[in-house]
Amino acid sequence: MxxxxxxxxxxxxxxxxxxxxxxxxxxxxxxxxxxxxxxxxxxxxxxxxxxxxxxxxxxxxxxxxxxxxxxxxxxxxxxxxxxxxxxxxxxxxxxxxxxxLPSDWQEQMTAELRAVSTVYAKINTPAFQAAERYLGEAEEVYVTGFQTVRGLAEDTARRLALARPRVRFLSGHDSMLSEWLDPPAAGGSCLLIIDVIPYAAECETLARMAREQGRDVVVITDEYCHWAHEVTDAVINTPSKTGLFLESLLGLTAATSLLIHATANATGRDMDARMRDWKRLAQRIGIF
Amino acid sequence: MxxxxxxxxxxxxxxxxxxxxxxxxxxxxxxxxxxxxxxxxxxxxxxxxxxxxxxxxxxxxxxxxxxxxxxxxxxxxxxxxxxxxxxxxxxxxxxxxxxxLPSDWQEQMTAELRAVSTVYAKINTPAFQAAERYLGEAEEVYVTGFQTVRGLAEDTARRLALARPRVRFLSGHDSMLSEWLDPPAAGGSCLLIIDVIPYAAECETLARMAREQGRDVVVITDEYCHWAHEVTDAVINTPSKTGLFLESLLGLTAATSLLIHATANATGRDMDARMRDWKRLAQRIGIF
DNA sequence: CGTCAAATGTTAGTTTTCTGTCATTGGGAG
DNA sequence: CTCCCAATGACAGAAAACTAACATTTGACG
The missing domain is CATH 1.10.10.10 (Winged helix-like DNA-binding domain superfamily/Winged helix DNA-binding domain)
Known part of the structure; x- marks a missing residue:
């Protein structure tokens, strides 16, 4: 072909x-x-x-x-x-x-496809809708993730920032959390965590801390996560087990895309204007 | 598997x-x-x-x-x-x-699923196999990507580094390409680029520069990429058009996973030992 | 809560595909 | 030349795929 x-x-x-x-x-x-x-x-x-x-x-x-x-x-x-x-x-x-395609790859693929469709099936769950609400209504959003999903978290922050204002990637290690010295923004603050096995100890700590400071927390994780449900109701579990050498990111990626999309479509935002503004900015910086 | x-x-x-x-x-x-x-x-x-x-x-x-x-x-x-x-x-x-699912999501999901299955269908194409070969045989591998896929590129670098030695993320902007002042490693050098619309001007430049220096180039991109085929035969196109607010990353993510998996399984590597070593290292650093 | 239209399934009929039985062909051995 | 047996085809019956007409369900809307 x-x-x-x-x-x-x-x-x-x-x-x-x-x-x-x-x-x-x-x-x-x-x-x-x-x-x-x-x-x-x-x-x-x-x-x-x-x-x-x-x-x-x-x-x-x-x-x-x-x-x-x-x-x-x-x-x-x-x-x-x-x-x-x-x-x-x-x-x-x-x-x-x-x-x-050898048949085991077929299986592999089927598993991945299933993972994605499972995520889509969660769109109407209370957890997903809570996530949607937190991300849509908060005045500011922090996004974080470590290890093999740090990149995904960063991308998510970038993409989410196109959909709504005041999104920042939070790097616990590097910034020493100076961002949170001051109290949360008045309109509400939200932390989006992406965490998979082997769970970074920081994630749970960070999540609990956020809650103590009055921030909402959204967690996107795999099917084994033990801590998230104790902290918040907005937990999106996605299948990640695969036959591949490493765990699958597809489910997580799908989940982030959907959340971003949902946020973009939340009421009261003029996405077209926002995208226009963004393109103008990007032009001036000359990154394309 | x-x-x-x-x-x-x-x-x-x-x-x-x-x-x-x-x-x-x-x-x-x-x-x-x-x-x-x-x-x-x-x-x-x-x-x-x-x-x-x-x-x-x-x-x-x-x-x-x-x-x-x-x-x-x-x-x-x-x-x-x-x-x-x-x-x-x-x-x-x-x-x-x-x-x-509501039907508009249904359509969306099918598009995503199809993107993934398209990627899997490419496993046996010459392009994919060339990519596999370059990544498996090179002495050193650089991974890069900008804008909305920079995170994906970083994750890919991290994950690929678990599968084989000498993988580095290349940040053209930040490092000013000091990595390439010296000639490529003797055993061969390979650059893995992830680039999607709107194509970062740097990517093409970087790819051509790599070729001039005698490095192999692998490109993972969307279906519209105009420059990659002129530079290398190892181009993996993945569908990215969606009805969502932003382009889909699923196809790209699937492609990187497959390449990493293929590299891990390349002959002459003892993955089990490698994973053991890695876990021991990780323990000591205490990141979990 | 009832009505109506669209959606879906069920049953039965039509067409196509497949196979079992028997007739015909064709080549080699005596 | 005749007999014999494998090879092949013709035909009809069985099974399946497909479709059409009708019945039931579902869900939207008043």
Whole structure:
């Protein structure tokens, strides 16, 4: 497969896929499952039958056909024809790339995907909504994280700072916490901690200290965290166990993205103006 | 998953194929045609049906079935089942949790999941393997990244340093590149760049400079990157477009994880010992 | 709380694919 | 030339995939 994104002669199948991508949001629940299955398994879909897809997606067979129809494809039959046609034209199998994936990598990938979807599933939990509220309403936000997630914490601080004012990365070690000599801002203060196994001792201390000073605390962590729930209700646990050499960051990353997004969309902020201002600033500094 | 990811689980289908290859010579004329068609078109066979194969091979439909039977496969039906089993894995599990999501999140999530699976699909591409090789074989590795991915680059450097020796984060701005005053290490030097839109001007410059000094370059970037392909063959493009407030980091994060994992598993490293040493060091410093 | 429309599933029918039975072919041994 | 047996195909029946029509459920809205 060539470099992927650039250019495909627009076969009807590609056209169809993009229609599905766009239309996904407007889909009813069950059909959305089917669409998701299609998009995630495009390269192995040719091995499937309508029925088998239905089973794996957990819907009735006919729903598969209906979904296809909705996007202007006359059922499984025509869909397969499109696939075949695309193959005969480009001469390359959609399956080629991932076909050779050893099965343990497949498992690995499935685990990662599951981790991400687990995080998304938490959007409506009280914990997530508490986190959203703290981050949205506080006058100032501190972000911190150590060891293998320090970078993630820094990025999160940077990105969050685009979404709302007064965000600072807090480096306990280096600044000796001079930031907290003064009492929290009047409008409320919030600390966002990212911590994973092996938990940095500082995190818990920092969190408790924050609470004592009257700050809200949000914790993004892995599934084993022992201390966070005692300190705050805004704890987001994400799966991190993997077969890889190190723990996975995907779940954590997804969680931060969602929180940032939620904060950006919080009421009373004009994001467009904010982004414009930011771009103007960035231009002047000439970093691009 | 243990350290070796060389374990291509021997699926029944592979077994079947090798039996066919061996038995080819002893086959009657018509069946030989069929067998040949199978072997030559293994990757498009999923689009075919017993009938269509028969037509293209110029034999009767039943002969196809007979040929399969001869090699211990109970007909087209079982053959397809074997193929399906071999190739389709992902998705069943995701369907359940995601059911309750509001549909706009659903779309968002699917996009993210697809980004990750796209990255995994690239494991076997030449570009990925080149990256793997550079990172595994170089005597020293520098990692860099700016703006919203600087943190990711730093984390990557830290994690990569657990997998192999002599990894440093390179901060062009701050160190004024003093690291590169001296010529590259004798065993080879490698620069890993993470860069996304809006591309930092420094990245391209840095990459070209590295090449001039005889260093290998690996680039992890988004789908729009314009400069990387001119500089090196080890470019990993990951989808980053999302409906969120900012671009997605998931694809990039997945890519770094895979590269780190691959490096850790590169031949000639005793990862267990390395991890033990590291834990001992960490204990003494008392960071946990 | 009821109504209505969209969504989804169920059942049954149609088409396609697959396979079992039997007839035909074709080449080699006597 | 005839007989024999493997090879092959034709046909029909079985099974599966697919679809259409109807029934049930769900959820929004008044």
């Amino acid at each position: 060539s470099h992927g994104f650039a250019s495909y002669a627009e076969a009807p199948i590609d056209d169809f896929v993009s229609r599905v991508e766009e239309g996904m949001a407007a889909l009813p629940k069950q059909e959305a499952k089917v669409a998701q299955y299609f998009l995630l398994n495009l390269n192995s879909i040719s091995f499937e039958t309508g029925k088998s897809i239905a089973q794996k997606a957990g819907v009735a067979e006919i729903t598969v056909g209906r979904m296809l129809r909705r996007f202007g494809c006359a059922g499984m039959k025509e869909f397969k024809a499109m696939m075949r046609h695309r193959y005969s034209v480009t001469g390359e199998s959609l399956a080629d790339d991932s076909a050779e | 243990s350290h070796g990811f060389a374990s291509y689980a021997e699926a029944p289908i592979d077994d079947f194929v090798s039996r066919v290859e061996e038995g080819m010579a002893a086959l009657p004329k018509q069946e030989a045609k069929v067998a040949q068609y199978f072997l030559l078109n293994l990757n498009s066979i999923s689009f075919e049906t017993g009938k269509s194969i028969a037509q293209k091979a110029g034999v009767a439909e039943i002969t196809v079935g007979r040929m399969l039977r001869r090699f211990g496969c109970a007909g087209m039906k079982e053959f397809k089942a074997m193929m399906r089993h071999r190739y389709s894995v992902t998705g069943e599990s995701l369907a359940d949790d995601s059911a309750e």
